Amino acid sequence: xxxxxxxxxxxxxxxxxxxxxxxxxxxxxxxxxxxxxxxxxxxxxxxxxxxxxxxxxxxxxxxxxxxxxxxxxxxxxxxxxxxxxxxxxxxxxxxxxxxxxxxxxxxxxxxxxxxxxxxxxxxxxxxxxxxxxxxxxxxxxxxxxxxxxxxxxxxxxxxxxxxxxxxxxxxxxxxxxxxxxxxxxxxxxxxxxxxxxxxxxxxxxxxxxxxxxxxxxxxxxxxxxxxxxxxxxxxxxxxxxxxxxxxxxxxxxxxxxxxx
Amino acid sequence: xxxxxxxxxxxxxxxxxxxxxxxxxxxxxxxxxxxxxxxxxxxxxxxxxxxxxxxxxxxxxxxxxxxxxxxxxxxxxxxxxxxxxxxxxxxxxxxxxxxxxxxxxxxxxxxxxxxxx
Numbered sequence: 426x427x428x429x430x431x432x433x434x435x436x437x438x439x440x441x442x443x444x445x446x447x448x449x450x451x452x453x454x455x456x457x458x459x460x461x462x463x464x465x466x467x468x469x470x471x472x473x474x475x476x477x478x479x480x481x482x483x484x485x486x487x488x489x490x491x492x493x494x495x496x497x498x499x500x501x502x503x504x505x506x507x508x509x510x511x512x513x514x515x516x517x518x519x520x521x522x523x524x525x526x527x528x529x530x531x532x533x534x535x536x537x538x539x540x541x542x543x544x545x546x547x548x549x550x551x552x553x554x555x556x557x558x559x560x561x562x563x564x565x566x567x568x569x570x571x572x573x574x575x576x577x578x579x580x581x582x583x584x585x586x587x588x589x590x591x592x593x594x595x596x597x598x599x600x601x602x603x604x605x606x607x608x609x610x611x612x613x614x615x616x617x618x619x620x621x622x623x624x625x626x627x628x629x630x631x632x633x634x635x636x637x638x639x640x641x642x643x644x645x646x647x648x649x650x651x652x653x654x655x656x657x658x659x660x661x662x663x664x665x666x667x668x669x670x671x672x673x674x675x676x677x678x679x680x681x682x683x684x685x
Numbered sequence: 686x687x688x689x690x691x692x693x694x695x696x697x698x699x700x701x702x703x704x705x706x707x708x709x710x711x712x713x714x715x716x717x718x719x720x721x722x723x724x725x726x727x728x729x730x731x732x733x734x735x736x737x738x739x740x741x742x743x744x745x746x747x748x749x750x751x752x753x754x755x756x757x758x759x760x761x762x763x764x765x766x767x768x769x770x771x772x773x774x775x776x777x778x779x780x781x782x783x784x785x786x787x788x789x790x791x792x793x794x795x796x797x798x799x800x801x802x
Binding site for chain 2: 426429433480481484488489490492493544547548550551552554555613616617618619623625631635636637641651652653654
Protein backbone atom coordinates (compact mmCIF):
# COMPACT_ATOMS: atom_id res chain seq x y z
CA UNK A 426 0.00 0.00 0.00
CA UNK A 427 2.93 2.27 0.80
CA UNK A 428 4.56 1.86 -2.61
CA UNK A 429 1.22 2.28 -4.33
CA UNK A 430 0.64 5.58 -2.52
CA UNK A 431 4.14 6.74 -3.50
CA UNK A 432 3.44 6.08 -7.20
CA UNK A 433 -0.07 7.54 -7.27
CA UNK A 434 0.93 10.81 -5.59
CA UNK A 435 4.23 11.07 -7.51
CA UNK A 436 2.43 10.68 -10.81
CA UNK A 437 0.02 13.46 -9.93
CA UNK A 438 2.66 15.83 -8.55
CA UNK A 439 5.34 15.48 -11.23
CA UNK A 440 3.57 17.34 -14.07
CA UNK A 441 2.76 20.37 -11.94
CA UNK A 442 6.27 20.23 -10.49
CA UNK A 443 7.91 20.35 -13.93
CA UNK A 444 5.73 23.23 -15.11
CA UNK A 445 6.43 25.19 -11.92
CA UNK A 446 10.21 24.63 -12.20
CA UNK A 447 10.27 26.19 -15.68
CA UNK A 448 8.02 29.08 -14.56
CA UNK A 449 10.22 29.71 -11.51
CA UNK A 450 13.40 29.74 -13.57
CA UNK A 451 11.69 32.13 -15.98
CA UNK A 452 10.57 34.54 -13.26
CA UNK A 453 14.12 34.37 -11.87
CA UNK A 454 15.45 35.31 -15.30
CA UNK A 455 13.21 38.36 -15.53
CA UNK A 456 13.89 39.27 -11.88
CA UNK A 457 10.37 39.01 -10.53
CA UNK A 458 9.38 37.99 -7.00
CA UNK A 459 7.92 34.51 -6.55
CA UNK A 460 4.66 35.67 -4.99
CA UNK A 461 2.74 34.54 -8.08
CA UNK A 462 3.60 30.93 -7.20
CA UNK A 463 2.05 31.22 -3.73
CA UNK A 464 -1.06 32.79 -5.24
CA UNK A 465 -1.30 30.08 -7.90
CA UNK A 466 -0.81 27.23 -5.42
CA UNK A 467 -3.30 28.71 -2.92
CA UNK A 468 -5.98 29.13 -5.62
CA UNK A 469 -5.12 25.68 -7.02
CA UNK A 470 -5.59 24.00 -3.65
CA UNK A 471 -8.93 25.77 -3.11
CA UNK A 472 -10.04 24.66 -6.58
CA UNK A 473 -8.87 21.08 -5.86
CA UNK A 474 -10.89 20.94 -2.62
CA UNK A 475 -14.00 22.38 -4.29
CA UNK A 476 -13.64 19.89 -7.15
CA UNK A 477 -13.11 16.92 -4.81
CA UNK A 478 -16.14 17.91 -2.66
CA UNK A 479 -18.37 18.12 -5.73
CA UNK A 480 -16.97 15.15 -7.62
CA UNK A 481 -20.23 13.16 -7.49
CA UNK A 482 -22.24 16.06 -8.94
CA UNK A 483 -19.61 16.73 -11.60
CA UNK A 484 -19.52 13.02 -12.52
CA UNK A 485 -23.24 13.13 -13.32
CA UNK A 486 -22.94 15.99 -15.80
CA UNK A 487 -23.23 15.20 -19.52
CA UNK A 488 -25.01 11.88 -18.87
CA UNK A 489 -22.35 10.49 -16.58
CA UNK A 490 -19.19 11.65 -18.32
CA UNK A 491 -18.85 15.03 -16.58
CA UNK A 492 -15.52 14.09 -15.00
CA UNK A 493 -13.99 13.30 -18.38
CA UNK A 494 -15.31 16.51 -19.94
CA UNK A 495 -14.15 18.71 -17.05
CA UNK A 496 -10.72 17.05 -16.87
CA UNK A 497 -10.26 17.22 -20.64
CA UNK A 498 -11.19 20.92 -20.53
CA UNK A 499 -8.63 21.54 -17.77
CA UNK A 500 -5.98 19.73 -19.85
CA UNK A 501 -6.80 21.65 -23.03
CA UNK A 502 -6.92 24.96 -21.17
CA UNK A 503 -3.52 24.18 -19.66
CA UNK A 504 -2.18 23.52 -23.16
CA UNK A 505 -3.49 26.92 -24.30
CA UNK A 506 -1.98 28.64 -21.25
CA UNK A 507 1.40 26.98 -21.91
CA UNK A 508 1.15 27.88 -25.60
CA UNK A 509 0.52 31.54 -24.75
CA UNK A 510 3.39 31.43 -22.26
CA UNK A 511 5.79 30.06 -24.88
CA UNK A 512 4.72 32.57 -27.52
CA UNK A 513 5.05 35.60 -25.22
CA UNK A 514 8.25 34.35 -23.58
CA UNK A 515 9.82 33.80 -27.03
CA UNK A 516 9.02 37.33 -28.09
CA UNK A 517 11.82 39.91 -28.04
CA UNK A 518 9.43 42.52 -26.64
CA UNK A 519 9.25 40.37 -23.55
CA UNK A 520 9.41 43.33 -21.17
CA UNK A 521 6.03 44.60 -22.38
CA UNK A 522 4.36 41.30 -21.55
CA UNK A 523 5.80 40.68 -18.10
CA UNK A 524 2.57 41.27 -16.20
CA UNK A 525 0.56 39.17 -18.63
CA UNK A 526 3.17 36.42 -18.26
CA UNK A 527 2.83 36.52 -14.48
CA UNK A 528 -0.96 36.18 -14.82
CA UNK A 529 -0.45 33.28 -17.24
CA UNK A 530 1.88 31.54 -14.80
CA UNK A 531 -0.68 31.89 -11.97
CA UNK A 532 -3.34 30.44 -14.28
CA UNK A 533 -1.02 27.57 -15.27
CA UNK A 534 -0.27 26.68 -11.65
CA UNK A 535 -3.99 26.79 -10.74
CA UNK A 536 -4.92 24.47 -13.62
CA UNK A 537 -2.01 22.08 -13.07
CA UNK A 538 -2.56 21.76 -9.31
CA UNK A 539 -6.39 21.68 -9.18
CA UNK A 540 -7.09 18.47 -11.06
CA UNK A 541 -4.10 16.58 -9.71
CA UNK A 542 -4.81 17.91 -6.22
CA UNK A 543 -8.43 16.79 -6.28
CA UNK A 544 -7.39 13.27 -7.25
CA UNK A 545 -4.91 13.11 -4.36
CA UNK A 546 -7.61 14.37 -1.95
CA UNK A 547 -10.09 11.74 -3.17
CA UNK A 548 -7.47 9.02 -2.88
CA UNK A 549 -6.33 9.89 0.64
CA UNK A 550 -9.84 10.65 1.88
CA UNK A 551 -10.86 7.06 1.11
CA UNK A 552 -8.43 5.80 3.73
CA UNK A 553 -9.65 8.02 6.58
CA UNK A 554 -12.13 5.26 7.47
CA UNK A 555 -9.44 2.55 7.30
CA UNK A 556 -7.08 3.51 10.17
CA UNK A 557 -4.76 0.50 9.70
CA UNK A 558 -3.88 1.65 6.18
CA UNK A 559 -4.15 5.41 6.70
CA UNK A 560 -0.66 5.82 8.14
CA UNK A 561 1.13 4.07 5.30
CA UNK A 562 -0.94 5.94 2.71
CA UNK A 563 -0.04 9.30 4.29
CA UNK A 564 3.62 8.28 4.53
CA UNK A 565 3.68 6.95 0.96
CA UNK A 566 1.88 10.05 -0.28
CA UNK A 567 4.41 12.29 1.47
CA UNK A 568 7.31 10.35 -0.08
CA UNK A 569 5.68 10.53 -3.52
CA UNK A 570 5.08 14.27 -3.18
CA UNK A 571 8.66 14.67 -1.92
CA UNK A 572 10.11 12.88 -4.95
CA UNK A 573 7.86 14.84 -7.32
CA UNK A 574 8.85 18.17 -5.78
CA UNK A 575 12.54 17.14 -5.78
CA UNK A 576 12.36 16.50 -9.53
CA UNK A 577 11.02 20.02 -9.95
CA UNK A 578 13.71 21.48 -7.67
CA UNK A 579 16.38 19.57 -9.62
CA UNK A 580 15.19 20.97 -12.94
CA UNK A 581 14.87 24.46 -11.47
CA UNK A 582 18.53 24.51 -10.38
CA UNK A 583 19.58 22.93 -13.65
CA UNK A 584 17.70 25.61 -15.58
CA UNK A 585 19.07 28.58 -13.63
CA UNK A 586 22.63 27.27 -13.61
CA UNK A 587 22.87 26.45 -17.30
CA UNK A 588 23.87 29.22 -19.70
CA UNK A 589 20.85 31.37 -20.67
CA UNK A 590 20.70 29.78 -24.10
CA UNK A 591 20.91 26.18 -22.88
CA UNK A 592 18.50 26.88 -20.02
CA UNK A 593 15.97 28.35 -22.44
CA UNK A 594 16.27 25.32 -24.71
CA UNK A 595 15.74 22.86 -21.87
CA UNK A 596 12.80 24.84 -20.48
CA UNK A 597 11.33 25.00 -23.98
CA UNK A 598 11.56 21.23 -24.43
CA UNK A 599 10.10 20.51 -20.97
CA UNK A 600 7.08 22.76 -21.59
CA UNK A 601 6.64 21.36 -25.10
CA UNK A 602 6.57 17.78 -23.80
CA UNK A 603 4.23 18.46 -20.87
CA UNK A 604 1.92 20.60 -23.04
CA UNK A 605 1.51 18.02 -25.80
CA UNK A 606 1.01 15.29 -23.22
CA UNK A 607 -1.92 17.40 -21.90
CA UNK A 608 -3.54 17.33 -25.35
CA UNK A 609 -3.02 13.59 -25.70
CA UNK A 610 -4.58 12.98 -22.27
CA UNK A 611 -7.53 15.26 -23.09
CA UNK A 612 -8.21 13.30 -26.30
CA UNK A 613 -7.99 10.04 -24.35
CA UNK A 614 -10.59 11.31 -21.86
CA UNK A 615 -12.95 12.43 -24.64
CA UNK A 616 -12.63 8.98 -26.26
CA UNK A 617 -13.49 7.40 -22.89
CA UNK A 618 -16.54 9.69 -22.70
CA UNK A 619 -17.58 8.63 -26.23
CA UNK A 620 -17.34 12.26 -27.41
CA UNK A 621 -14.57 11.30 -29.83
CA UNK A 622 -14.80 8.10 -31.85
CA UNK A 623 -12.89 5.16 -30.40
CA UNK A 624 -10.47 3.59 -32.88
CA UNK A 625 -8.19 0.58 -32.90
CA UNK A 626 -4.67 1.41 -31.69
CA UNK A 627 -2.20 2.63 -34.31
CA UNK A 628 0.57 0.53 -32.77
CA UNK A 629 1.32 -1.53 -29.68
CA UNK A 630 4.65 -0.96 -27.93
CA UNK A 631 3.58 -2.63 -24.67
CA UNK A 632 6.10 -5.43 -25.30
CA UNK A 633 8.94 -2.89 -25.35
CA UNK A 634 7.88 -0.51 -22.61
CA UNK A 635 4.90 -1.59 -20.56
CA UNK A 636 2.81 1.19 -19.01
CA UNK A 637 2.99 -0.84 -15.79
CA UNK A 638 6.78 -0.56 -15.58
CA UNK A 639 8.54 2.26 -13.75
CA UNK A 640 9.95 3.47 -17.09
CA UNK A 641 6.46 3.44 -18.57
CA UNK A 642 5.02 5.37 -15.62
CA UNK A 643 7.79 7.96 -15.80
CA UNK A 644 7.42 8.31 -19.55
CA UNK A 645 3.68 8.71 -19.05
CA UNK A 646 4.25 11.54 -16.59
CA UNK A 647 6.87 13.21 -18.79
CA UNK A 648 5.59 12.81 -22.34
CA UNK A 649 2.15 11.22 -21.91
CA UNK A 650 3.41 7.80 -23.08
CA UNK A 651 0.70 5.36 -24.17
CA UNK A 652 1.66 1.93 -25.47
CA UNK A 653 -1.50 1.66 -27.59
CA UNK A 654 -2.49 5.12 -28.84
CA UNK A 655 -5.25 5.59 -31.39
CA UNK A 656 -4.66 7.48 -34.68
CA UNK A 657 -6.61 10.55 -33.49
CA UNK A 658 -4.52 10.69 -30.31
CA UNK A 659 -1.23 10.52 -32.21
CA UNK A 660 -2.39 13.17 -34.67
CA UNK A 661 -3.51 15.49 -31.87
CA UNK A 662 -0.18 14.97 -30.08
CA UNK A 663 1.88 15.80 -33.17
CA UNK A 664 -0.36 18.76 -34.09
CA UNK A 665 0.00 20.24 -30.62
CA UNK A 666 3.80 20.06 -30.94
CA UNK A 667 3.76 21.57 -34.44
CA UNK A 668 1.40 24.39 -33.39
CA UNK A 669 3.53 25.30 -30.37
CA UNK A 670 6.83 25.20 -32.28
CA UNK A 671 5.41 27.19 -35.20
CA UNK A 672 3.76 29.92 -33.14
CA UNK A 673 6.68 30.39 -30.75
CA UNK A 674 9.15 30.47 -33.69
CA UNK A 675 7.00 33.09 -35.40
CA UNK A 676 7.00 35.13 -32.20
CA UNK A 677 10.77 34.73 -31.82
CA UNK A 678 11.87 35.49 -35.36
CA UNK A 679 9.00 37.89 -36.14
CA UNK A 680 9.74 40.16 -33.22
CA UNK A 681 13.47 40.01 -34.00
CA UNK A 682 12.87 41.37 -37.46
CA UNK A 683 10.89 44.24 -35.97
CA UNK A 684 13.77 45.11 -33.70
CA UNK A 685 16.48 45.12 -36.35
CA UNK B 686 -55.69 -5.46 -48.92
CA UNK B 687 -56.84 -2.01 -49.94
CA UNK B 688 -54.54 0.88 -49.26
CA UNK B 689 -56.45 3.32 -47.12
CA UNK B 690 -54.96 6.39 -45.43
CA UNK B 691 -55.40 4.53 -42.16
CA UNK B 692 -53.28 1.54 -43.14
CA UNK B 693 -50.61 3.83 -44.57
CA UNK B 694 -50.47 5.55 -41.21
CA UNK B 695 -50.35 2.19 -39.46
CA UNK B 696 -47.46 1.07 -41.66
CA UNK B 697 -45.74 4.33 -40.96
CA UNK B 698 -46.10 3.83 -37.23
CA UNK B 699 -44.80 0.26 -37.47
CA UNK B 700 -41.84 1.40 -39.58
CA UNK B 701 -41.09 4.16 -37.12
CA UNK B 702 -41.29 1.80 -34.15
CA UNK B 703 -39.00 -0.75 -35.77
CA UNK B 704 -36.54 2.03 -36.55
CA UNK B 705 -36.63 3.13 -32.93
CA UNK B 706 -36.17 -0.47 -31.83
CA UNK B 707 -33.14 -0.92 -34.09
CA UNK B 708 -31.69 2.26 -32.65
CA UNK B 709 -32.12 0.88 -29.14
CA UNK B 710 -30.68 -2.50 -30.10
CA UNK B 711 -27.73 -0.83 -31.77
CA UNK B 712 -26.98 1.47 -28.85
CA UNK B 713 -23.92 0.40 -26.88
CA UNK B 714 -24.69 -2.69 -24.76
CA UNK B 715 -24.47 -1.98 -21.04
CA UNK B 716 -22.39 -4.07 -18.63
CA UNK B 717 -22.61 -3.39 -14.90
CA UNK B 718 -19.73 -3.96 -12.50
CA UNK B 719 -20.05 -3.44 -8.76
CA UNK B 720 -17.30 -2.56 -6.33
CA UNK B 721 -17.81 -4.00 -2.84
CA UNK B 722 -15.13 -4.21 -0.13
CA UNK B 723 -12.56 -3.22 -2.81
CA UNK B 724 -13.46 -6.15 -5.05
CA UNK B 725 -15.05 -6.14 -8.50
CA UNK B 726 -18.29 -8.10 -9.02
CA UNK B 727 -18.12 -9.70 -11.51
CA UNK B 728 -14.35 -9.74 -11.77
CA UNK B 729 -14.56 -11.11 -15.31
CA UNK B 730 -16.82 -9.79 -18.00
CA UNK B 731 -17.22 -11.06 -21.51
CA UNK B 732 -18.01 -8.76 -24.41
CA UNK B 733 -18.16 -9.29 -28.18
CA UNK B 734 -15.32 -8.09 -30.40
CA UNK B 735 -15.69 -4.95 -32.55
CA UNK B 736 -18.46 -3.60 -30.32
CA UNK B 737 -18.65 -0.46 -28.24
CA UNK B 738 -19.76 -1.28 -24.69
CA UNK B 739 -20.91 1.04 -21.92
CA UNK B 740 -19.51 -0.02 -18.56
CA UNK B 741 -21.50 1.16 -15.56
CA UNK B 742 -19.36 0.89 -12.46
CA UNK B 743 -21.22 1.08 -9.17
CA UNK B 744 -19.03 1.76 -6.16
CA UNK B 745 -20.83 0.48 -3.04
CA UNK B 746 -17.85 1.27 -0.79
CA UNK B 747 -17.57 4.54 1.08
CA UNK B 748 -14.07 5.13 -0.30
CA UNK B 749 -13.32 6.28 -3.82
CA UNK B 750 -11.80 3.85 -6.31
CA UNK B 751 -10.06 4.49 -9.59
CA UNK B 752 -10.95 2.14 -12.40
CA UNK B 753 -7.77 1.77 -14.41
CA UNK B 754 -6.62 -0.35 -17.32
CA UNK B 755 -3.43 0.13 -19.30
CA UNK B 756 -4.63 -2.33 -21.93
CA UNK B 757 -7.94 -0.54 -22.40
CA UNK B 758 -6.40 2.94 -21.97
CA UNK B 759 -9.04 3.81 -19.42
CA UNK B 760 -8.80 5.63 -16.11
CA UNK B 761 -11.62 7.08 -14.01
CA UNK B 762 -12.21 7.93 -10.37
CA UNK B 763 -15.46 6.47 -9.05
CA UNK B 764 -16.29 8.32 -5.80
CA UNK B 765 -17.60 6.24 -2.89
CA UNK B 766 -21.34 5.51 -3.07
CA UNK B 767 -21.71 6.56 -6.67
CA UNK B 768 -21.61 5.15 -10.17
CA UNK B 769 -19.46 6.00 -13.14
CA UNK B 770 -19.78 5.39 -16.86
CA UNK B 771 -16.87 4.34 -19.06
CA UNK B 772 -17.11 3.51 -22.74
CA UNK B 773 -14.82 0.78 -24.04
CA UNK B 774 -14.35 -0.81 -27.45
CA UNK B 775 -14.56 -1.60 -30.29
CA UNK B 776 -11.79 -4.05 -29.38
CA UNK B 777 -9.93 -6.94 -30.94
CA UNK B 778 -10.44 -10.36 -29.32
CA UNK B 779 -8.21 -10.83 -26.29
CA UNK B 780 -7.94 -10.38 -22.55
CA UNK B 781 -7.80 -6.85 -21.14
CA UNK B 782 -7.01 -6.68 -17.41
CA UNK B 783 -8.30 -3.82 -15.29
CA UNK B 784 -7.77 -2.91 -11.65
CA UNK B 785 -8.70 -0.45 -8.96
CA UNK B 786 -5.72 1.82 -8.67
CA UNK B 787 -6.53 2.86 -5.11
CA UNK B 788 -6.78 -0.76 -3.85
CA UNK B 789 -4.79 -2.73 -6.43
CA UNK B 790 -4.10 -5.71 -4.16
CA UNK B 791 -7.73 -6.80 -4.12
CA UNK B 792 -9.50 -4.91 -6.88
CA UNK B 793 -8.52 -6.86 -10.01
CA UNK B 794 -10.57 -7.92 -12.99
CA UNK B 795 -10.52 -8.53 -16.70
CA UNK B 796 -12.52 -7.90 -19.81
CA UNK B 797 -12.57 -10.90 -22.12
CA UNK B 798 -13.28 -9.93 -25.70
CA UNK B 799 -14.56 -12.80 -27.84
CA UNK B 800 -15.10 -13.00 -31.56
CA UNK B 801 -18.76 -12.20 -32.26
CA UNK B 802 -20.60 -15.21 -33.65
